[in-house]
Amino acid sequence: MSKDLSTHMKKELAQLQPSDILAFNQKISTIPDIIKLTLGEPDFNTPEHVKQAGIKSIMTNQSHYTNSAGKLALRQAASEFLQEKYQVQYDPKSQILVTAGATEAIYASLTAILNPGDKVIIPTPIFPLYIPVTLLNGAEPIFVDTSDNGFVLSPEKLDQILAANQADVKAIVLNYPTNPTGVTYHRAELQALAEVIQKYDVFVICDEIYSELTYDEPHVSLAAYLPDQVLLLNGVSKSHAMTGWRIGLLCGPAPVIAQIGKVHQFCITSATTNAQDAAYEAFKHGKDDGAKMRTAYQARRDYLVTALNKLGFTCAKPEGAFYIFAKIPAGLQQKSFDFCYDLAQKAKVAVIPGASFGPGGEGYVRISYAASLESLQQAMTRLAAYVTANQQVTTK
Ligand SMILES: Cc1ncc(COP(=O)(O)O)c(C=O)c1O
Numbered sequence: 001m002s003k004d005l006s007t008h009m010k011k012e013l014a015q016l017q018p019s020d021i022l023a024f025n026q027k028i029s030t031i032p033d034i035i036k037l038t039l040g041e042p043d044f045n046t047p048e049h050v051k052q053a054g055i056k057s058i059m060t061n062q063s064h065y066t067n068s069a070g071k072l073a074l075r076q077a078a079s080e081f082l083q084e085k086y087q088v089q090y091d092p093k094s095q096i097l098v099t100a101g102a103t104e105a106i107y108a109s110l111t112a113i114l115n116p117g118d119k120v121i122i123p124t125p126i127f128p129l130y131i132p133v134t135l136l137n138g139a140e141p142i143f144v145d146t147s148d149n150g151f152v153l154s155p156e157k158l159d160q161i162l163a164a165n166q167a168d169v170k171a172i173v174l175n176y177p178t179n180p181t182g183v184t185y186h187r188a189e190l191q192a193l194a195e196v197i198q199k200y201d202v203f204v205i206c207d208e209i210y211s212e213l214t215y216d217e218p219h220v221s222l223a224a225y226l227p228d229q230v231l232l233l234n235g236v237s238k239s240h241a242m243t244g245w246r247i248g249l250l251c252g253p254a255p256v257i258a259q260i261g262k263v264h265q266f267c268i269t270s271a272t273t274n275a276q277d278a279a280y281e282a283f284k285h286g287k288d289d290g291a292k293m294r295t296a297y298q299a300r301r302d303y304l305v306t307a308l309n310k311l312g313f314t315c316a317k318p319e320g321a322f323y324i325f326a327k328i329p330a331g332l333q334q335k336s337f338d339f340c341y342d343l344a345q346k347a348k349v350a351v352i353p354g355a356s357f358g359p360g361g362e363g364y365v366r367i368s369y370a371a372s373l374e375s376l377q378q379a380m381t382r383l384a385a386y387v388t389a390n391q392q393v394t395t396k
Pocket residue numbers: 040041100101102103104127175179207209235237243247248
C-alpha cells in the first residue's frame with residue numbers, strides 16, 4: 001500500500017504558498033512577443049575581470065569547501081568595500097559571513113533569531129521573502145503599511161508599534177533602496193529611526209542589497225548608527241550583476257554572527273568556492289563596477305517616470321534599485337492581479353501586481369527597468385494604446 005506523507009510535515013509549511021510572483025511570471029511567459037518588465041535582476045553581464053577570476057578559480061582547482069564563514073580574503077575585501085563605501089566597520093574574522101546570496105542571509109538570520117510566537121515588524125510593500133521565512137519559524141509579522149507616508153516607515157509609527165509590542169517583537173525588517181518602490185532612506189530619516197530603535201532590545205535586519213544603485217545621493221547605512229542591533233545584508237547580486245553566482249554578505253556583532261553562523265553551517269556548509277573567488281575580485285578590484293550600470297538605470301528611470309506620468313500612472317520618486325511602483329490610474333481595473341493579466345494578454349506588456357508585496361500594494365504595479373531603453377520605449381507605446389482603449393471615464 002502506498003503512503004502519502006505530505007500531510008505529515010512541518011505544520012507552518014502547509015499554510016504557505018509558493019511565490020505568486022513566480023507563478024504570475026510563468027503564466028504570462030507563454031504569451032508570444034511579450035515584453036517582460038518583471039525581472040528583479042540586472043540585465044547586464046557580470047564584469048569581464050570578475051568572470052575571468054571565476055574561470056581561473058575553476059582552472060586552478062579551487063574545488064574544495066572553504067571556511068564556513070567564507071574565504072578570509074573575501075571577507076577582508078568585503079570589509080574594505082563596506083568601510084570605504086558606507087563607513088561601516090566589520091572585523092573580517094568574526095563579524096562577516098559569506099552566504100548563498102542575500103536570500104540565505106535572510107533565512108539564516110531570521111531562523112537564528114526567532115522563536116515561535118515572536119513578532120517581526122515588516123514595513124510594506126516589501127520584498128515578499130521576509131513573510132514566509134517569518135511564518136516558517138512560527139513567528140508573526142506585524143505589517144506596517146507605508147503607502148500613506150510615501151512608502152517610508154516613520155519613526156513615530158515605529159515607536160508606537162514597538163511600545164505596544166515590546167515583549168514580543170524580536171526584529172524589524174528594513175530594506176532600502178526598497179524593492180518594490182525604489183524609495184530610499186536619507187541620513188536624517190535613518191538617524192531618527194535609530195534613535196527610536198535603540199530604546200528597545202530588537203534586531204534590525206537591514207537589507208541594503210541595492211546600496212550601489214542610488215541615483216541622487218550616496219547610500220547611507222543604518223549600521224553606521226546602530227552597529228549593536230543591525231544585521232547588515234549586502235552582496236554582489238545587484239552591484240556587480242552577479243545574481244546567479246549566489247554570493248551575499250551578513251554582517252553584525254561577533255557573538256550574534258557566531259550564533260547565526262551555526263544555522264548557515266547546518267544549511268550550506270560554505271558558499272560555492274569559485275563564486276567566492278569571483279566575488280573577491282568584484283570587491284577588491286571592481287569597487288566601482290556598478291557606476292556604469294547605475295548611469296544606464298538612471299537614464300531609464302528618468303524616461304519611465306516621465307512616460308508613466310503622462311499616461312496617468314503616478315509614483316513615489318524612485319531614488320534607487322531598478323523598480324518603479326506605479327499607481328494604476330482611475331478608470332482602469334484597480335485589482336492589480338486582474339489588471340496585470342489583462343495588460344499582459346491585450347498589450348503584451350508584463351509587470352508585477354502590487355498586491356504581491358503585502359498591505360499597501362493593491363492598486364499598484366511594479367515595473368522593473370532592468371531592461372533596455374528600447375524595450376522600455378516599446379512597452380510604453382503598447383501601454384499607451386492599452387490605456388486609451390480600456391480607460392473608462394470616471395464621473396463623480
Ligand atoms: C530586497 C531584496 N533582498 C534580497 C534579494 C535577494 O538577493 P540575492 O539574489 O543576493 O539572494 C532581493 C532580490 O531580488 C531583493 O530584492
